[in-house]
Amino acid sequence: MSALHTGSTVAEAYQSALQSFPERVALVLPDGSHWTCAELLRRVHAMARYLRARGLQRQDGLAVLAGNQPEALVVIMACAWLGLRQTSLHPLSALDDQAFVLQDADISALVVGAQHVERGLALQERGIVPQVLGLGPSALGEDAIAASLAFDGGELPIAAQPEDIYRITYTGGTTGRPKGVVHRSRTTLTMLLLQLACWEWPEALRVLVATPISHAGGSLVLPTLLRGGTLVLLEKYSPDAFLQAVQQHRITATFLVPTQIYGLLDHPGLDQWDRSSLQYVLYGASPMAPARLAEALQRFGPIFGQLYGQAEAPMTIAYLRKDAHDLARPERLQSCGLALPGNQVRLLDAQGREVAAGEVGELCVRSPLVMEGYRNRPDATEEAFADGWLHTGDMARRDADGYLYLVDRAKDMVITGGFNVYSSEVEACLALHPAVAQSAVIGMPDAKWGEAVVALVVLKPGASAEPQALMDFVHERKGALHTPKQLWLEQALPVTPLGKIDKKALRARFWDGQARQVG
Numbered sequence: 001m002s003a004l005h006t007g008s009t010v011a012e013a014y015q016s017a018l019q020s021f022p023e024r025v026a027l028v029l030p031d032g033s034h035w036t037c038a039e040l041l042r043r044v045h046a047m048a049r050y051l052r053a054r055g056l057q058r059q060d061g062l063a064v065l066a067g068n069q070p071e072a073l074v075v076i077m078a079c080a081w082l083g084l085r086q087t088s089l090h091p092l093s094a095l096d097d098q099a100f101v102l103q104d105a106d107i108s109a110l111v112v113g114a115q116h117v118e119r120g121l122a123l124q125e126r127g128i129v130p131q132v133l134g135l136g137p138s139a140l141g142e143d144a145i146a147a148s149l150a151f152d153g154g155e156l157p158i159a160a161q162p163e164d165i166y167r168i169t170y171t172g173g174t175t176g177r178p179k180g181v182v183h184r185s186r187t188t189l190t191m192l193l194l195q196l197a198c199w200e201w202p203e204a205l206r207v208l209v210a211t212p213i214s215h216a217g218g219s220l221v222l223p224t225l226l227r228g229g230t231l232v233l234l235e236k237y238s239p240d241a242f243l244q245a246v247q248q249h250r251i252t253a254t255f256l257v258p259t260q261i262y263g264l265l266d267h268p269g270l271d272q273w274d275r276s277s278l279q280y281v282l283y284g285a286s287p288m289a290p291a292r293l294a295e296a297l298q299r300f301g302p303i304f305g306q307l308y309g310q311a312e313a314p315m316t317i318a319y320l321r322k323d324a325h326d327l328a329r330p331e332r333l334q335s336c337g338l339a340l341p342g343n344q345v346r347l348l349d350a351q352g353r354e355v356a357a358g359e360v361g362e363l364c365v366r367s368p369l370v371m372e373g374y375r376n377r378p379d380a381t382e383e384a385f386a387d388g389w390l391h392t393g394d395m396a397r398r399d400a401d402g403y404l405y406l407v408d409r410a411k412d413m414v415i416t417g418g419f420n421v422y423s424s425e426v427e428a429c430l431a432l433h434p435a436v437a438q439s440a441v442i443g444m445p446d447a448k449w450g451e452a453v454v455a456l457v458v459l460k461p462g463a464s465a466e467p468q469a470l471m472d473f474v475h476e477r478k479g480a481l482h483t484p485k486q487l488w489l490e491q492a493l494p495v496t497p498l499g500k501i502d503k504k505a506l507r508a509r510f511w512d513g514q515a516r517q518v519g
Contacts, residue, residue: 009160009185011080017225028232042153047078050148058083058159061106065089066113068213068233071135071145075111083160086167088214091116092497102128104180105168169311180375181311190368194316194340195223202252202279205229208245210237210254219315239263243273253280257499258288261296262438266460286500287424289431290333308336313369316340318404335403343367352387363396364389414443416451426482429474435463440493440501444510455484
């Protein structure tokens with residue numbers, strides 16, 4: 001590509017946002033004070049100068065291990081300014097996985113938030129990273145916040161170039177070691193344009209970031225600032241903390257994962273809080289049971305928009321608009337929406353042929369949204385890009401109107417007696433039962449059928465139901481093939497650091513020592 005057709009950088013988008021609205025409140029701090037856009041920009045410039053003084057140069061790797069601490073956002077933006085390759089460690093990931101990421105991404109400096117000093121010290125002891133810096137005074141050594149404030153916050157030229165690697169995002173690691181997903185600015189700017197054009201932002205924009213800025217929550221930052229909105233960071237999510245923030249700050253928009261929405265619906269104090277300001281709830285990262293989505297629409301109103309994407313093509317492959325969340329058309333609540341403009345989306349069979357409308361195929365994508373590939377994994381990259389498409393691993397069907405319906409992850413499909421059972425269909429059926437809060441359906445080894453359908457169910461607070469009654473409930477609505485052969489009642493289901501139900505952990509109960517244990 002010639003320089004004439006080269007795009008911009010993420011840093012230039014940050015610069016445009018912060019310079020366009022210098023006096024507006026960019027960020028509300030935990031103590032109730034705030035930073036204007038001008039103040040945030042000054043801190044970013046100072047932090048960038050500080051990191052440069054520590055010897056970090058364009059395309060060096062910097063990792064951040066922090067919660068939703070305002071200064072962590074400053075570091076992330078300073079990385080964009082300097083053209084550093086940034087990688088976020090999820091605070092809830094295992095120590096060995098975090099150490100693997102630091103090594104695989106060739107990280108030169110690790111910045112650790114105030115709440116994660118103990119884990120930072122454990123990583124420091126392994127000697128993987130040349131520099132470990134704290135966000136606040138700690139046993140880690142130099143306090144990057146205090147040290148950066150001694151540097152000039154005046155205008156700083158952007159060092160990043162469009163062809164630079166902007167970030168390396170690591171997958172959750174539910175199928176072995178995490179894979180590093182390589183992105184240049186192209187990916188984030190494509191996502192940004194689709195967010196601005198296709199998501200349904202309120203006019204008065206006060207956004208509560210209730211999921212980690214290291215992952216999905218961070219994707220709300222740029223579009224909010226570019227629209228002149230205000231960000232409120234929630235350090236630790238709980239239903240009460242979320243509802244209090246909505247009431248106190250008159251929040252108009254947020255992003256939640258389905259498990260968080262379930263927790264709000266089942267929270268006995270939900271109606272004690274003033275939620276009247278809330279106009280827009282984006283949700284995604286994992287499928288939401290249609291019955292529970294209908295319940296959310298009844299309790300909160302028509303304020304939900306569903307996003308679909310994955311680490312390899314983030315956030316904006318498809319979108320289900322608010323007006324498509326129509327209780328009069330309940331089948332549409334199962335959809336993840338329409339493909340967004342600029343994305344080619346096809347449903348392909350095992351031979352790479354497009355399937356007919358209504359048939360199930362693997363959802364595949366071509367778009368400027370798609371990653372460069374996996375770091376140090378040419379085999380995995382070749383597999384993901386087979387036949388010139390990004391293979392998402394999601395099985396889906398498309399209706400006559402173009403709406404997409406995810407039926408399962410390819411690896412979550414249960415093959416029983418030679419027939420395919422999509423776990424999401426059984427989970428959606430169980431969610432129709434008034435006692436069921438959430439469920440996970442997996443396959444377990446079975447001498448006769450190869451795999452047997454098994455369900456693990458969490459009941460709503462105060463509800464009761466016998467396992468056999470729940471199995472009969474599925475049998476009446478879905479038939480024998482989809483009916484779990486066994487069903488267990490659980491106090492809670494394990495979740496990954498990204499809030500998705502951890503089916504690998506559940507399968508470990510049944511597949512220990514077996515040849516086929518799907519991750």
